[in-house]
Amino acid sequence: MQTPPRSQTSWFRQTAGGGALALLLLTTTRAQTTDPNKPWPFAPRATSAPPAAATPRPAAATPGTIAPVATPRPFGAAAAPDQGPREVPLVEKKWDELVNKEVSKDGTTALEIEKDKWKHAETENFILHYRRATEAQKVAREVEYDLWFVAKTLGATKDRYQRKSHVFIFEDEDEWKKFVGLTKAPAWSASFAYGDELFLNVRRTEGPKRFDSNTLAHETTHAVVARLFPQKRWPLWLNEGWAEYMGGASVAARKGQSVKGHQARLRLAEMPLATLEALKEYPSDEASVRQLYQTSEKLVRFLMDEMPKERILQFIDAALAGKSLRDSVLEVYGDKVKDWPDFEKKFEKFTK
Numbered sequence: 001m002q003t004p005p006r007s008q009t010s011w012f013r014q015t016a017g018g019g020a021l022a023l024l025l026l027t028t029t030r031a032q033t034t035d036p037n038k039p040w041p042f043a044p045r046a047t048s049a050p051p052a053a054a055t056p057r058p059a060a061a062t063p064g065t066i067a068p069v070a071t072p073r074p075f076g077a078a079a080a081p082d083q084g085p086r087e088v089p090l091v092e093k094k095w096d097e098l099v100n101k102e103v104s105k106d107g108t109t110a111l112e113i114e115k116d117k118w119k120h121a122e123t124e125n126f127i128l129h130y131r132r133a134t135e136a137q138k139v140a141r142e143v144e145y146d147l148w149f150v151a152k153t154l155g156a157t158k159d160r161y162q163r164k165s166h167v168f169i170f171e172d173e174d175e176w177k178k179f180v181g182l183t184k185a186p187a188w189s190a191s192f193a194y195g196d197e198l199f200l201n202v203r204r205t206e207g208p209k210r211f212d213s214n215t216l217a218h219e220t221t222h223a224v225v226a227r228l229f230p231q232k233r234w235p236l237w238l239n240e241g242w243a244e245y246m247g248g249a250s251v252a253a254r255k256g257q258s259v260k261g262h263q264a265r266l267r268l269a270e271m272p273l274a275t276l277e278a279l280k281e282y283p284s285d286e287a288s289v290r291q292l293y294q295t296s297e298k299l300v301r302f303l304m305d306e307m308p309k310e311r312i313l314q315f316i317d318a319a320l321a322g323k324s325l326r327d328s329v330l331e332v333y334g335d336k337v338k339d340w341p342d343f344e345k346k347f348e349k350f351t352k
Contacts, residue, residue, distance in 0.1 A: 084145050084148045084149060084152075084253075084254065085124075085141075085144045085145055085148055088123055088124075088140050088141040088144045089123065089124075090121050090122075090123060090128070090133070090136060090137055090140050091121055091122055091123075092119060092120070092121045092133075093120055093121060093122055094120070095120055098120055098122065098127055099122065099127070099164055100127060100163060100164045100166070103166050103197070104194060104195060104197055106183050106185075106194055106197070106199065107166055107168060107197055109179065109182050109183060110129070110168045110170075110179055110199065111129065111168075113175055113178060113179055114175065117131055118130070118131070119131065119133070119136075121133075121136055121140075122164065123140050123143075123144055124144065125143075125144060125147050125161065125164055125165070126140065126143055126144070126147075126164055126165055126166075126167050127164050127165070127166050127167065128140060128166075128167045128169060129166065129167065129168050129169065130169040130171075131169070131171055131172070132171060135169050135171050135202050136169055138202070139167060139169055139200065139202065139216065142213060142216050142217070142220075142254075143167060143198070143216065143220050145250065145254050146216065146217045146220035146221065146224070146246075146250045147161070147220060147223075147224050149246075149249070149250040149253055149254070150220070150221050150224040150225075150246050150250065151224060151228065153246065153249075154224075154228060154313065154316075155313055156228050160227070160228050161224065161227040161228060163196075163227065165196040165197060165198065165223050165227060166196075166197045166198070167197070167198045167200065168197070168198065168199045168200065169200050169202055170199075170200065170201045170202065170203070171201075171202055171203045172203065173201070173203055176201040176203075179199075185199075191215065191219060192219065193219040193220075193222035193223050193226075195223075195226045196223045196224075196226040196227045197223065198219055198220065198223050200216070200219070213251045214247045214248055214251055215247070217246065217247040217248075217250040217251055218243045218244060218246070218247035219243070220250075221242065221243040221246040221247060221250075222239070222243050225239070225242070225243075229320070232320050234316075234319070234320065235277065235319055235325075236279050236280060236281070236282070236292070236296075237276045237277060237279065237292065237295070237296040237299065238296070238300070238316070238319055240292065240293055240296045240297075241293075241295075241296030241297050241298075241299055241300035242300055242316075244293060244296065244297035244300070245297055245300040245301055245304065248263045248264075263297075263301070266294040266295075266297060266298050267294070268287075268290045268291050268294045268295075269291070269294040269295040269297070269298040270291060270295065271288075271291040271292060271295040273295075273299070273325060273344065273347070276292065276295050276296065276299070277324070277325045279292060298347075298350065299347065301350075302346075302347050302350045303315060303333075305350075306346065306350060307333050307336055308333070308336070311332050311333065314331075314332045315328055315329075315332045315333075318331055318332060326340050329343050330343075
């Protein structure tokens with residue numbers, strides 16, 4: 001199968017406890033949506049320490065169509081047509097019926113593992129590969145909302161993300177470990193995004209690497225960015241900082257809550273900006289990886305909270321045009337700071 005173009009890979013994902021993880025998804029479906037009376041399936045990330053309790057397991061999916069899912073409006077916006085997906089039908093299909101059968105090498109590798117057990121399904125914007133409809137249903141309703149929210153924040157209309165992305169959902173730990181061993185992902189990866197594809201191990205429900213809504217939103221952000229900015233490579237810090245920020249923001253918007261309630265404390269956001277900007281690859285040691293993630297998220301938070309939020313697209317365009325962090329900041333926010341040292345001083349004092 002032909003491998004579609006890829007922009008970049010996200011291997012790492014920080015949780016509140018500081019653990020790094022990555023995600024994997026496989027999919028299947030049967031014309032289903034979720035019950036509006038049930039809570040969203042993946043628990044929100046804690047803001048202090050990783051929760052000990054396992055994520056509640058919803059009842060098994062029922063064939064047919066279930067009632068639409070009500071979705072809270074983003075950032076307290078007025079209720080009107082812009083509220084995000086309200087229902088997510090999951091329609092099971094045979095492989096030959098899928099609208100997009102092009103998958104990456106990793107996708108092909110995944111589908112070769114117990115290949116007769118894979119089921120396939122489509123939503124409006126994703127193609128899911130899975131073993132059980134229960135897991136696929138959980139993932140489908142959240143990735144559709146995350147896609148809508150991230151695209152809306154980036155000012156992207158539907159015509160910019162028409163191609164459906166593949167999501168591979170693993171629920172068996174042994175199968176996941178086997179899969180990771182056949183890829184270039186680190187052995188400890190819990191989930192990851194590669195280009196616009198998602199690979200999720202949804203059975204990790206306890207401990208610092210557990211699978212939750214913030215993790216899914218983080219990885220979905222990577223996939224959305226790959227769809228909206230094909231052939232564009234984001235600076236490493238911006239790629240991860242934006243995904244970390246949007247992970248919390250999307251979950252908060254869906255629940256109609258403050259984004260600050262979904263942001264972890266960034267105790268390790270101490271990497272100098274010059275060092276952060278110079279990173280082209282992920283550090284080899286986990287301590288530095290945590291610093292990368294937390295400092296990157298702090299910088300994006302600062303730009304979104306302390307600078308005019310509506311200018312973030314101008315800033316991203318400047319960064320993607322190859323301009324330095326200093327030049328991008330002064331070009332877009334020059335009327336808000338005296339000079340670069342003033343920006344650095346304000347950033348340092350910014351409450352994490």
